[in-house]
Amino acid sequence: MTTAPQWSGEMLDRPEMVQAFSAQLRQVLASHADYVARIRRDAEAMWDENPPEGYSTFEAWWRAKWVKGPLADIQEHLEKAAALTFRLEARYRKGRHEIPARRLAAKQAKELPQGQQAPVLGSGQFGRRTQPGPASGAAAGQDGAADGFLDMIRKDHSA
Template sequence: MAGAEWSGDMLDRPEMVEAWSAQLRSALTGYVDYVARIRRDAEAMWAENPPPEYGSFEAWWRHHKVSAPFAQLQEHLEEAAKLTFRLEARYRRNYHEIPDKRQATAQAKQLAQHAAALPEAERAGRERPRPAQPREPHPAGRDGGGGDFMDLIRREGNGRRPA
């Protein structure tokens, strides 16, 4: 794979994991086919052409010792290819489906708590309170007589009240 360098955070979306596991499965299937082809050829060779210096039992024994590891390799590679489906499903479930369900449950629970906290009048369908409007500036501040907070304090300290 020439191009972008691999990093684990590339598997952060289900479609990325799906593509990666499909690519891994394809590579493993290629190796399964390769080992199966070698195994088939080795078994055919030993069955049809046993070395003349070996007796029938020794030829069978050596054939078994050579071909059995190929069979085991093939089984392990096939099992690894099957495990890619489990990897993909677990990733999707554990990192996306379960957290989404938990979040939806938490939101529903929070909405239920808010609904239970509403006054009886609001639940009956009466008018809900309007959202708070921003306050208008103090009248003294609009006509130039107010000023800032410290000016108001000074005026009150001098006995003058703002109008």
């Protein structure tokens, strides 16, 4: 029996993990938005073509508004949430890697004696957090396909 890995903040410590997490979350949110859009489309078409008997024009409009409105709002929120995953990824990369690397490089440039040069970013001399990810930006598996967030976590826990 295998147990699912438990959540810890260290799982989102590498840029490729955050990128995989964001992509997977974006895909799930987009699929839910598509699902709601299909239900909304069918509900609106059904209501427009088959309004219940006995309703006045105003009452039919009012009830349709109460059905159509929330579905439209839910779909809009899901689409906005999917778009926000790009902001999540960019803020993480900038806040956890780019800005600290620039600060460290500026600090080291101030501390170096005359004639010495600061190590190049990505040279491995800054530690694991600032090492660049794969060239494509996506976490690539051995077969070249992008690994999902949970696949990467499972690999980390099995190693």
